[in-house]
Amino acid sequence: MLICGAGAPGLTLALLLSKTGLNLSIVIIDPAPERVLLNAEADTRTVALMRGSAEILKAAGAWDACAAQGGRLETLQIIDDSRPGHDTIAVPFRADEIGQELFGINMPNNPLRAALTGKALQTKNIRLITEMELLSYEPDDFGITAQTSGGAICAKLIVGADGRNSAVRQCAGIDAWERDYGQNAITCFIEHAKPHNGTSTEFHRPGGPFALVPLPGNSSSVVWTEKRDDAARLMKLRKNEFERALQECTNDLLGAIKLIKGPQSFPLIALKARRLTAPRMALAAEAAHVLHPLGAQGLNLSLRDVEALAAIIADAAELGLDYGSRAILNRYESRRRADVGSRLAVIDTLNRMVSNDAGALKTLRRAGLKAVGSVPFLKDFVMQQGMAPDIRSGIKMQ
Numbered sequence: 001m002l003i004c005g006a007g008a009p010g011l012t013l014a015l016l017l018s019k020t021g022l023n024l025s026i027v028i029i030d031p032a033p034e035r036v037l038l039n040a041e042a043d044t045r046t047v048a049l050m051r052g053s054a055e056i057l058k059a060a061g062a063w064d065a066c067a068a069q070g071g072r073l074e075t076l077q078i079i080d081d082s083r084p085g086h087d088t089i090a091v092p093f094r095a096d097e098i099g100q101e102l103f104g105i106n107m108p109n110n111p112l113r114a115a116l117t118g119k120a121l122q123t124k125n126i127r128l129i130t131e132m133e134l135l136s137y138e139p140d141d142f143g144i145t146a147q148t149s150g151g152a153i154c155a156k157l158i159v160g161a162d163g164r165n166s167a168v169r170q171c172a173g174i175d176a177w178e179r180d181y182g183q184n185a186i187t188c189f190i191e192h193a194k195p196h197n198g199t200s201t202e203f204h205r206p207g208g209p210f211a212l213v214p215l216p217g218n219s220s221s222v223v224w225t226e227k228r229d230d231a232a233r234l235m236k237l238r239k240n241e242f243e244r245a246l247q248e249c250t251n252d253l254l255g256a257i258k259l260i261k262g263p264q265s266f267p268l269i270a271l272k273a274r275r276l277t278a279p280r281m282a283l284a285a286e287a288a289h290v291l292h293p294l295g296a297q298g299l300n301l302s303l304r305d306v307e308a309l310a311a312i313i314a315d316a317a318e319l320g321l322d323y324g325s326r327a328i329l330n331r332y333e334s335r336r337r338a339d340v341g342s343r344l345a346v347i348d349t350l351n352r353m354v355s356n357d358a359g360a361l362k363t364l365r366r367a368g369l370k371a372v373g374s375v376p377f378l379k380d381f382v383m384q385q386g387m388a389p390d391i392r393s394g395i396k397m398q
């Protein structure tokens with residue numbers, strides 16, 4: 001099988017398949033050099049990985065190598081700060097309210113990818129080829145022939161885990177619905193005087209959500225959404241001016257703030273491929289769906305894609321079936337459609353509500369948040385929905 005893209009989802013798929021004992025031959029290609037994939041030094045991007053994702057990474061054998069660098073997420077707090085001069089509304093959601101110790105771990109991106117790459121390089125039936133990109137592929141009845149920058153590769157199935165501009169998706173002729181939010185996410189790492197106590201805080205502000213997510217010790221990662229022009233202006237500030245702007249956004253929640261890394265800025269879009277499969281091809285992760293970072297769902301959803309795909313391929317291979325056949329790919333398409341569609345719709349709606357300055361919507365949003373905070377069964381329902389895939393799987397986290 002050929003996997004295009006050695007991001008966390010592509011590497012996790014390769015590792016999960018290598019552990020099935022079926023001796024599948026797995027080739028994974030990526031244009032990045034090996035030293036980049038193995039670079040474990042954190043930049044400014046982190047992913048809040050919920051409990052189910054941690055279990056998938058444990059099953060892939062990569063969790064122990066990176067978990068210590070993550071921050072524990074014990075409480076998720078939403079603060080509505082959208083009406084300057086009015087009281088803020090704060091609603092905390094504690095993991096122990098739904099009988100869990102943690103919601104998850106906030107993990108820097110690079111150490112996670114480096115741990116997965118290290119494992120893949122040590123695994124006998126995975127061949128990781130770096131500095132090689134997919135140019136095109138052609139399916140036939142028995143498999144695909146891929147043209148890459150390093151020559152042709154034949155396989156029974158090609159998996160596109162090659163990011164939002166997926167060459168695999170384009171070669172398959174699959175259209176994607178896309179929305180440009182006109183916003184950027186500014187990311188950075190900070191140190192702060194007061195402890196975060198395992199609390200991730202999302203401020204709902206006029207320009208968009210602003211999140212402080214715990215890292216070990218008195219440090220946090222920041223995901224600051226602003227309209228594109230405002231983000232460009234913030235990126236031009238001097239370090240001390242940027243620190244002052246951060247301080248204002250946090251309402252002094254964490255005391256004095258020092259900028260440690262960054263800032264970096266990323267344009268925000270939503271994208272959904274019209275189909276997840278084509279003859280002899282499956283899409284996963286951002287090749288299939290891109291979400292706004294609000295709610296921290298993107299990689300969690302992607303890991304669920306590759307977990308499902310690995311299980312479906314392994315079941316077929318164990319029975320001696322052709323795992324690249326239409327019948328097997330249909331199982332993947334139908335298993336993932338609802339989760340992908342519903343997460344994307346919820347996050348898209350939430351972002352458009354949170355980032356909207358219209359007075360009536362602001363009032364409605366504040367009333368909704370107040371209701372969730374004060375009606376116990378409503379709060380419980382919201383938490384159960386947010387954690388639903390993890391709770392269903394009955395996962396325990398160490």
Ligand SMILES: Cc1cc2nc3c(=O)[nH]c(=O)nc-3n(C[C@H](O)[C@H](O)[C@H](O)COP(=O)(O)OP(=O)(O)OC[C@H]3O[C@@H](n4cnc5c(N)ncnc54)[C@H](O)[C@@H]3O)c2cc1C
Pocket residue numbers: 004005006007008009010029030031032046047048049132133134135161162163164167185187223266284285286287293296297298299300301302
């Ligand atoms: C600011 C921000 C914060 C976020 N926070 C969270 C969070 O808290 N929780 C969460 O779950 N998600 C979060 N996300 C989303 C998460 O980062 C992404 O879902 C995830 O990184 C995407 O992984 P991917 O492998 O699909 O894509 P990528 O990371 O883009 O990887 C794609 C890989 O494919 C390779 N590639 C490209 N073209 C080719 C080709 N032609 N042939 C072969 N390989 C190719 C690339 O080199 C790359 O290595 C966040 C996103 C942003 C922008």
